[in-house]
Amino acid sequence: MKIKAGSNLTKVKQANDISILGMIYQNGPVSRGEVARQLGITLPTVTTTVKALLEKGVIQETEMKEQDFSLGRRAMAVDIAPKSRFVAGIEWSPFGPVCCISDLRGNQIAKKRHGQGMFCPEYRDMMELTGEYVEEMLRESGVPREKLAGAGFATPGMVDSERGVLVSSSLGKTDWSGKRVRADLEELLGMSAAIENHVKARAIGQDLFCRAQRPEVYLYYFVQAGISCCIMVNGEPFGKGKQGTGDISHSVVDLKGPVCYCGKKGCLQVFSGENHLLERGMAMAGEGKCPALSSLLASDSPLTMDLLLQAADQGDQEIEEMLLLGVRYMGISIVNIVNLVNAPLVVIDSAVTMSARMRDYLDQVIREHNYFKEELELTTDYIDANRYTGAMGACAVAVKELFIRRP
Ligand SMILES: [Zn+2]
Numbered sequence: 001m002k003i004k005a006g007s008n009l010t011k012v013k014q015a016n017d018i019s020i021l022g023m024i025y026q027n028g029p030v031s032r033g034e035v036a037r038q039l040g041i042t043l044p045t046v047t048t049t050v051k052a053l054l055e056k057g058v059i060q061e062t063e064m065k066e067q068d069f070s071l072g073r074r075a076m077a078v079d080i081a082p083k084s085r086f087v088a089g090i091e092w093s094p095f096g097p098v099c100c101i102s103d104l105r106g107n108q109i110a111k112k113r114h115g116q117g118m119f120c121p122e123y124r125d126m127m128e129l130t131g132e133y134v135e136e137m138l139r140e141s142g143v144p145r146e147k148l149a150g151a152g153f154a155t156p157g158m159v160d161s162e163r164g165v166l167v168s169s170s171l172g173k174t175d176w177s178g179k180r181v182r183a184d185l186e187e188l189l190g191m192s193a194a195i196e197n198h199v200k201a202r203a204i205g206q207d208l209f210c211r212a213q214r215p216e217v218y219l220y221y222f223v224q225a226g227i228s229c230c231i232m233v234n235g236e237p238f239g240k241g242k243q244g245t246g247d248i249s250h251s252v253v254d255l256k257g258p259v260c261y262c263g264k265k266g267c268l269q270v271f272s273g274e275n276h277l278l279e280r281g282m283a284m285a286g287e288g289k290c291p292a293l294s295s296l297l298a299s300d301s302p303l304t305m306d307l308l309l310q311a312a313d314q315g316d317q318e319i320e321e322m323l324l325l326g327v328r329y330m331g332i333s334i335v336n337i338v339n340l341v342n343a344p345l346v347v348i349d350s351a352v353t354m355s356a357r358m359r360d361y362l363d364q365v366i367r368e369h370n371y372f373k374e375e376l377e378l379t380t381d382y383i384d385a386n387r388y389t390g391a392m393g394a395c396a397v398a399v400k401e402l403f404i405r406r407p
Contacts, residue, residue, distance in 0.1 A: 016039075016041055016045060016049065017049050018404065018405055019039050019041070020035055020039065020041070020046060020049045020050070020053075021049075021053065021058075021059075021403075021404050022404050023035050023038060023039055024050075024053075024059055024078055024079065024080060025080055025104075025208075025399075025404055026211060026235075028059075028062075028077070028078065028079030028080055029062045029063070029064060029077035029078065029079040030077055030078065030079070031064060031076070031077045031078075032046050032047055032050055032078065035050075035078075050078055053078075054078070056084075057081060057084045058080070058081055058084045058085060058104075058403075059078050059079060059080055059081055059084075060078065060079060060080075060081040060084075061076055061077075061078060062076070062077055062078065062079045063076065063077065064076070064077045080104050080105065081104075082103045082104045082105040082107065083103050083104075084104065084147075085103075085104055085147055085148070085149040085403060086101055086102065086103055086104075086109060086143050086147050086148050086149065087101070087102060087104070087148065087149050087150060087151065087152060087395045087398035087399055087402065087403070088100070088101050088134050088137070088148060088150075088151040088152070088189070088191075088395070088398065089101070089102060089151070089152050089154075089391040089392055089393070089394035089395030089396075089397075089398065090130055090133075090134075090151060090152065090153045090154070090185075090391060090394050091153075091154045091155065091198060091201075091390035091391040091393070091394055092126055092130075092153070092154075092155040092176070093155075093390070094119055094120050094171050094173075094174075094225070095113075095114060095119065096113065096114030096121060096126070096129060097113065097114065097126055097129050097130045097133055098112075098113040098114075098387060098388060098390060098391045099111065099112045099113065099130065099133040099134060099137060099391055100112070100137070100388050100391045100392060100395060101137050101138070101141055101143055101148075101395075102392060102395040104149075104399055104403060105209065106205070106208070106209030106392060106395060106396065106399075108388065108392065109137075109141045109143060110137035110138075110140055110141035110143070111137070111388055111391070112133040112136055112137050113133075113387065113388075113391075114129065119173075120171055120173040120174045121174075122174075122175055123174070123175050123176050123179055126176070127184060127185075127188055130185070130188065130189075131188045131189065134151070134189055145191075148191055149192075149398060149399070149402045149403045149406075150191050150192035150193055150194065150398050150401075150402035150403075151185060151189055151191055151192070151193045151194075151394075151398055152193070152194050152195075152196070152201065152393075152394035152395055152396065152397035152398030152399075152401070152402075153181060153182070153185055153193060153194070153195040153196070153394055153397075154195070154196050154197065154198040154200075154201035154202075154390050154391070154393055154394040154397065155169065155171075155176070155181075155195075155197070155198055156169065156170040156171060156197070156198050156199075156225075156226065156228075157169040157170040157171070157176075157177070157197065157245070158170075158197070158242055158245045159195055159196055159197040159200075159245075160241045160242055161194065161195055161196050161197075161240070161241070162240060162241050163241070164180060164181060164182025164183055164193075164195055165178070165179070165180055165181065165182070166178070166179050166181045166195070167242055170226060170247060170249075181193075181195050182194070182195045192402050192406075193398075193402075194397050194398055194400075194401035194402055195397075196393075196394070196397045197228075197230075197237075197245055197246075198390050198393065199220065199222045199228040199229075199230045199246060200230050200237040200244075200246075201390065201393030201394050201396065201397050202220065202222060202230075202349060202385075202389055202390055202393040203220035203230040203232055203237055203347070203393070204237065204393060204396045204397055204400060205389070205392050205393030205394075205395065205396035205397075206220065206347060206349075206383060206393075207232065207235050207396075208235075208396040208399060208400060209392070209396055214232070214235075214345060215343070215344045215345050216233065216234055217231065217232065217233050217341060217342075217343050217344075218231075218232050218343050218344065218345035218346065218347065219231060219232070219334070219337055219338065219341075219343045219345070219346045219347065220232055220237075220346075220347045220349065221330075221334055221346055221347065221348050221349065221350070222349045222350065223272060223273070223274065223330065223349070223350035223351070223352065224273075224274055224350075224351075225269075225273055225274055225275045226247060226249035226269055226273055227247075227248050227249045227268050227269060227272055227273060227330070227333065228245070228246045228247050228248060228249070229246045229248055229333075229334075229337055230244070230246045231244070231246070231337075231341060231343070248268060248333055248337075249267060249268060249269040249273060250262050250264065250267045250268070250269060251267065251268045251333060251336075252264060252265070252266050252267060252268075253266055253267070253268050253271065253329045253332060253333065254266035254271070254329075257270055257271070258270050268329055268330075268333050271325055271326050271329040272326040272327070272329050272330045272333075272352075274305055274351060277305070277308060277322065277323070277326055277352075278303050278304075278305070278308070280322060281293060281303055281307075281308050281311075281319060281322070282303055284316075284318055284319065284322075285297055285303075289316075289318050290311055290316035290317075290318055290319050291316070292310070292311040292314035292315055292316045292319075293307065293308070293311035293316050293319055296310055296311055296314075305351035305352060305354070306351070306354065308323060309323070309352070309354065309355045309358070312355075313355070313357075323352060323358065324358075324361060326352065327352060327353075327358050327361050327362050327365070328361075328365050330350070330352075330362060330365075331361075331362050331364075331365025331366045331369065332365065332369055334346055334348075334362075334366055335365075335366055335369035335370050335371075338366075338370060338376075338378060339370070339371050339372070342372060342376055343378075344376060344377060344378055344379065345378070345379050345380075345381060346366070346378070346379075346380050346381070347380075347381045347382075347383060348362070348380055348381070348382050348383065349383040349385050349389070350385075351385075353382050359380075359382055362380070363380055366378065366380065
């Protein structure tokens with residue numbers, strides 16, 4: 001076999017450049033020597049790459065963090081120049097596109113989403129709106145188009161990020177399945193795009209933008225209409241392409257439970273999914289079973305998870321029991337996965353755990369069911385999410401795929 005030395009060297013250089021930029025992103029401000037030591041790359045190689053990145057303006061010289069310099073001499077370090085590039089983040093929700101623009105460190109610069117009154121619009125309309133929103137954000141924020149490194153896209157369902165295809169949308173009522181979303185976005189926006197499942201994108205967003213020290217393996221557990229769990233391994237979601245979607249909405253938790261729309265009895269979603277909780281809450285209010293919720297609904301509509309939590313706090317017994325049961329099944333499903341992979345940390349992203357009482361109960365269920373409680377110290381971390389968390393996750397996907405991996 002003939003070995004093409006030239007192309008191999010180029011590949012090695014490219015891999016080095018990606019590692020160096022990634023290392024500076026994760027650990028900056030950091031000295032050139034530290035980058036070389038941690039990556040096992042020679043100092044001259046690091047110096048050459050850093051020089052090229054400085055010339056491009058994507059990193060900057062800065063002083064070391066206080067604890068890192070010694071003998072009174074302030075060593076120079078390098079760090080990402082956060083506003084040297086920007087990214088657009090797009091999440092497709094059942095209520096239309098949710099978009100934002102952020103800098104390289106996840107500081108939100110602009111945001112835009114559809115108000116009310118839409119449900120599962122057609123693919124063509126979603127694309128058109130996405131294009132309009134990105135243009136509006138660029139105009140309003142004053143971010144120059146040439147400074148956009150690209151667009152990240154996130155949506156529920158099976159996303160083949162390598163081929164750029166939304167294999168199967170988990171929003172059943174849409175015509176989005178099977179579409180070549182990445183190619184269509186690139187044509188529409190005139191820039192590079194990267195696509196990902198929305199829970200993986202949220203997990204990447206929390207990991208990349210928060211830069212918290214997290215264990216090698218941990219879980220990112222997300223509840224909205226459906227329930228998903230992303231297994232994070234060394235800062236990456238487990239599974240590529242069609243693997244690792246992590247949708248556990250239809251895991252059966254009670255063989256005698258109510259019938260789910262998928263036809264089975266007792267799916268997790270029937271107990272813990274937000275749509276089910278909201279529908280049942282509305283039905284209970286209609287039957288006159290929960291006076292606190294009825295009065296909250298009279299002054300403030302439509303029904304939200306926040307109102308359900310308030311009604312439970314104000315003494316609506318049936319709402320309280322419904323929420324506690326939902327949280328209980330969330331806890332059991334979390335521990336089932338913890339027992340499988342022995343993850344020491346679970347990051348939880350859900351509306352019901354906005355309530356401290358519900359968080360405490362979830363922690364209690366998790367503690368009680370964790371089989372390896374003697375051997376494994378298991379902690380939970382609750383995300384303070386909002387309507388733009390998914391779109392910000394999409395921004396992080398863009399930073400990772402279109403900035404760090406394309407030096
Ligand atoms: Zn089901």
